[in-house]
Amino acid sequence: MKIRNYWNLRDWGADIWERANRPKRVAIAIISVILVGLLPFAGASFLATPIAAYDAVLVYPVGIFVLMALGLNIVVGKSGMLDLGYVAFFAIGAYTMAIMGTTTGLNTWEIMPFGIAFAMIAGVILGLPTLRLRGDYLAIVTLGFGEIVRLVLLNSSWSKGPNGIANVPMPPDIGPLKFKLDDQKVFFWVVIIMILLTIWMIRRLSVRRPGRAWEAIRQDEDAAELMGIATLKYKIWSFTLGAAVGGAAGVLYASKNLFIAPEMFTLNVSILILSCVVFGGIGNIWGVIVGATILGYLPDRIRFISDARLLVFGIVLVVVMNFRPDGLLPRKKREKAIVKKEVNA
Amino acid sequence: MFAVLIDQFWSLTIAGIALGFIYVLISLGYTMVYGVLRMINFANSEIFMWGTFGTVITSRDIFHYTQTSEPATGAKLAVVLVTSLFMSMLVAGLTAVFVEFVAYRRLRMKGTNRLATLISAIGISIALQEVMRLLTDSRPVGSPRVLEKIILTEVWGANIRLDTVITIIAAAIIFFVLERFIKLSRMGKAIRAVSMNEDAAKLMGVNLNRVITTTFLVGGLATGAAGFFYITVFEYTKFNIGFTMGMAAFTAAMAALAWDYLRFMPQLSLEHSGRQ
Numbered sequence: 242m243k244i245r246n247y248w249n250l251r252d253w254g255a256d257i258w259e260r261a262n263r264p265k266r267v268a269i270a271i272i273s274v275i276l277v278g279l280l281p282f283a284g285a286s287f288l289a290t291p292i293a294a295y296d297a298v299l300v301y302p303v304g305i306f307v308l309m310a311l312g313l314n315i316v317v318g319k320s321g322m323l324d325l326g327y328v329a330f331f332a333i334g335a336y337t338m339a340i341m342g343t344t345t346g347l348n349t350w351e352i353m354p355f356g357i358a359f360a361m362i363a364g365v366i367l368g369l370p371t372l373r374l375r376g377d378y379l380a381i382v383t384l385g386f387g388e389i390v391r392l393v394l395l396n397s398s399w400s401k402g403p404n405g406i407a408n409v410p411m412p413p414d415i416g417p418l419k420f421k422l423d424d425q426k427v428f429f430w431v432v433i434i435m436i437l438l439t440i441w442m443i444r445r446l447s448v449r450r451p452g453r454a455w456e457a458i459r460q461d462e463d464a465a466e467l468m469g470i471a472t473l474k475y476k477i478w479s480f481t482l483g484a485a486v487g488g489a490a491g492v493l494y495a496s497k498n499l500f501i502a503p504e505m506f507t508l509n510v511s512i513l514i515l516s517c518v519v520f521g522g523i524g525n526i527w528g529v530i531v532g533a534t535i536l537g538y539l540p541d542r543i544r545f546i547s548d549a550r551l552l553v554f555g556i557v558l559v560v561v562m563n564f565r566p567d568g569l570l571p572r573k574k575r576e577k578a579i580v581k582k583e584v585n586a
Numbered sequence: 587m588f589a590v591l592i593d594q595f596w597s598l599t600i601a602g603i604a605l606g607f608i609y610v611l612i613s614l615g616y617t618m619v620y621g622v623l624r625m626i627n628f629a630n631s632e633i634f635m636w637g638t639f640g641t642v643i644t645s646r647d648i649f650h651y652t653q654t655s656e657p658a659t660g661a662k663l664a665v666v667l668v669t670s671l672f673m674s675m676l677v678a679g680l681t682a683v684f685v686e687f688v689a690y691r692r693l694r695m696k697g698t699n700r701l702a703t704l705i706s707a708i709g710i711s712i713a714l715q716e717v718m719r720l721l722t723d724s725r726p727v728g729s730p731r732v733l734e735k736i737i738l739t740e741v742w743g744a745n746i747r748l749d750t751v752i753t754i755i756a757a758a759i760i761f762f763v764l765e766r767f768i769k770l771s772r773m774g775k776a777i778r779a780v781s782m783n784e785d786a787a788k789l790m791g792v793n794l795n796r797v798i799t800t801t802f803l804v805g806g807l808a809t810g811a812a813g814f815f816y817i818t819v820f821e822y823t824k825f826n827i828g829f830t831m832g833m834a835a836f837t838a839a840m841a842a843l844a845w846d847y848l849r850f851m852p853q854l855s856l857e858h859s860g861r862q
Contacts (some may be wrong), residue, residue, distance in 0.1 A: 551716045559688065
């Protein structure tokens with residue numbers, strides 16, 4: 242009999258999942274979703290965040306970070322392209338919501354498809370010329386793109402420049418569920434639904450042709466191309482789907498925050514989201530979720546050491562990366578082939 | 587709109603050249619590390635920020651200059667400036683070595699993926715910035731004026747100030763020294779060897795750890811010199827100046843990289859197909 246190492250959380254979780262039959266799996270999934278959905282009611286426990294409102298912290302940073310990290314994981318984790326300009330898609334989604342919400346009479350849910358579409362179009366526009374590049378060169382071009390978007394927003398009159406756009410409408414109420422500023426439970430549940438949709442999309446894509454193409458591209462792009470995979474096409478798809486998730490997160494963020502300005506969309510956000518992905522375990526959905534949750538939640542949880550909290554954040558990044566370079570919950574060994582290769586090169 | 591540009595063309599150009607030299611010094615820190623490790627050292631902007639504080643501390647706390655005291659002259663001026671320069675370089679160089687030791691060495695030894703190293707670099711740069719923010723209470727720190735900004739001469743209506751001239755000349759000297767060091771010295775040769783092929787260099791008896799530490803040190807020294815010139819020209823520093831300066835310098839370093847990429851496209855693409 243195999244001795245299970247219970248400290249290896251990934252194998253432990255995967256083990257339970259693989260042993261379970263279908264009804265059991267459905268039960269596990271439903272119970273975990275309900276548990277996570279009940280999190281806003283746990284505000285009085287040890288989870289409470291000093292100073293910042295607990296339910297607000299659950300929406301932003303935690304929820305939005307998880308959503309964006311999942312989107313970025315499609316680009317960085319699945320197809321292995323380093324994207325340092327992910328915040329651009331977030332900004333495009335947020336500004337779509339802000340501008341359309343204040344000028345047209347549409348509500349958040351009607352604007353959501355527009356935000357996603359614009360982010361995807363931006364993804365294609367950025368992707369077509371740049372995805373022929375690889376590695377660091379791609380990282381730098383995407384970094385430049387992020388800065389271009391921010392500077393355009395900062396210097397254009399239609400985006401109201403550095404003043405930003407205020408009075409972005411909140412989402413309309415869904416039946417008895419009301420969106421309120423001082424009670425953001427409903428926002429949190431909406432974020433959970435969006436996260437579940439994203440997970441569903443990634444899981445479906447991963448086991449089908451695009452997912453396998455991404456896997457091949459990540460491991461060896463030249464070999465993938467020789468095997469007849471249209472690498473550029475799949476890379477652009479990966480980029481565009483990542484952008485779509487970022488755009489959706491942006492729409493929700495603008496609608497929740499009621500005010501947006503260009504300085505909210507700096508390079509730091511891209512880097513933070515990338516940190517979430519790598520910190521949690523690049524390429525593994527559950528790892529990414531854990532990483533984004535910790536990195537979103539930690540700075541607010543340790544606000545009692547108010548001044549030094551970012552210092553602690555930085556030290557945590559260094560220490561965890563040094564002792565767990567593959568992240569907290571790394572992906573399966575089989576998928577790690579590329580890492581070995583990089584070391585040998 | 588263009589009237590301003592035409593009126594101030596030469597003064598803007600000269601100020602721009604001085605600033606450009608500062609950028610180049612910082613970007614040397616990026617390129618040195620990138621050349622050897624093929625990795626973007628995100629902490630370099632914070633190393634620069636620490637370097638600026640080296641100068642401020644020297645003139646304020648060692649030589650007791652204050653905001654109101656008279657600028658130095660003659661031999662005293664030379665002593666203060668040279669001490670400040672070396673202090674900045676020392677602080678930045680040691681910070682760079684510290685960064686390598688804390689954030690990179692273990693990961694490099696393990697031979698892990700490059701993204702982990704990147705995140706480790708981001709972590710250490712956040713930590714460095716936060717330490718300085720706590721030490722200065724998030725306030726901007728003005729530097730006492732040690733060097734009086736005499737207008738040396740006027741070229742086409744533009745004032746040429748002493749500090750810009752010193753910046754340009756001294757930076758040029760530093761480039762020259764660094765270029766000679768990389769080209770001629772034994773260590774420079776080792777650095778170039780590691781940059782070309784790490785494994786082969788190791789087989790030829792190059793001490794990898796020492797080469798990489800030296801690379802960080804030299805890159806840190808150049809970045810620290812940039813910190814000194816920044817203070818001489820702008821007389822002001824803050825815990826977050828590293829970001830904007832670092833971005834610009836990083837862009838400069840990457841432009842140089844792109845130039846290499848275009849020039850050596852065939853070799854690089856071969857190399858890349860191996861690496862990817």
